[in-house]
Amino acid sequence: MIYWKRKIFLLPPSKLLSKNCIEKISKAVSKKDGDLFKGTYYKADEVVEKLKAYSINKDHINIKKDEPKCYYCESISENVATLQVEHYRPKAKSQDIDGVDDEDHNGYYWLGAEWSNLVLACPKCNGRSAKGNKFPVGNVRVKTDSPLNANNNFDRASCLANSEQLLSEQPILFHPEVDGKEIKISFTFNSDGEIFGLNDRGKKSIEILDLKRTPLTIARKKVIDSILSKIRTHLMTRQMGIIDDTGLRYYFKIICKEIKCNRKKNKPYSLMAVYYNINLDSFFTNEIPMQYRELFKQAYNEVFY
Ligand SMILES: [Zn+2]
Incomplete structure (x- = not known):
């Protein structure tokens, strides 16, 4: 894991701000069901290509030459497995660090197409044996009835991964684009390639993503x-x-x-x-x-x- 600062949260790919996408968000909110997204928007080519480019610190990907990598484990895995668009905050279910469902929370369904909630991850980091729907927090989990404001416009400010509201949850897992230098000082390695956490968030991020595999x-x-x-x-x-x-x-x-x-x-x-x-x-x-x-x-x- 490393700190990425290429993405501008306030400038999402146009597909994620389209009228149809906003309608899909409204529907997911009214039904409290993040599975309604089914990849229609967050897996759009425009979104995937941007994430791939940012994963190697570029603005545009050259698919013939460039090798995108996982935001979490930093593996270049396109040769053997396709990198996936991952929801940092899971869109349809919330689990603690042991993979136990939070029965009182339906997932972050209003963030299913939120640009600052999307990262690129390899199937190993993203799979159920690692991150899956795990998203432990240190404080009260945020819920929302509507990210639409009084004029029925989509209010993205409260949906940003670095918004006061979402940070108040005290997420345990590091966000590669929000937690900055804290990531750099939270891990060490030895010459056998083993990774170690230097603090609680570092240790738990390793556990959530199975970075010791x-x-x-x-x-x-x-x-x-x-x-x-x-x-x-x-x-x-x-x-x-x-x-x-x-x-x-x-x-x-x-x-x-x-x-x-x-x-x-x-x-x-x-x-x-x-x-x-x-x-x-x-x-x-x-x-x-x-x-x-x-x-x-x-x-x-x-x-x-
Ligand atoms: Zn990975």
Whole structure:
């Protein structure tokens, strides 16, 4: 998970503000039934393409080149599974962290087509074994009878994910577009690709999204192992005398550029990359023989991206 700030909540795709969509919201509100949306609006091509572009920090997606990623786990999964439009606040049912229904709440049916409530998620993060309809809160869950104002116009202000009303619920799960720097300071990783929460919201967000699942941990570890493998290969050529210190420094710089570039938001697992850049020694430098560590640190400090 990482902080996304590309989306402008007040400028939704036109499909989500169309007359037909507002009528659908009114119907969902009158019936208190978020299942009425059935993807008609929130899965429109215009909406999906915007979310895909934003997932890699762009305004427009190039479907032939770009690789969108999950807003929650940061996996690029289009090769094996289609990313899904996910309702941060579930539209038809509300469950606590254990997956038990809140019998007193019909879900956030009035947010079924709300732009600030939509994120892109992989089937693993979005599925029932992970997030599903879970949305635990620390305070009283918000209910609404009508998001329409006195003139029968749709009142989006109270529906925004960063509105005072919705934040008063004290959501447990981080919102990738609302919780900002709190996300960055709430997780750590180790060199085995494992993720750990540093506070209650971090720990529970990991639990809700099942971010400790084995295939995901292995995928994160592969990024670290790939970098270590390159470091070891160049060290071996140095020890064999095929390259000298100048050559080793050159190759270290290429690797360090990759380490720094992995923090870019279009890269998979960029939050982990932020963490291993801060903790370079424990992830990489300490794996290098003592006599070459200073060379590696110099190379790291000399590259920019
Ligand atoms: Zn995911």
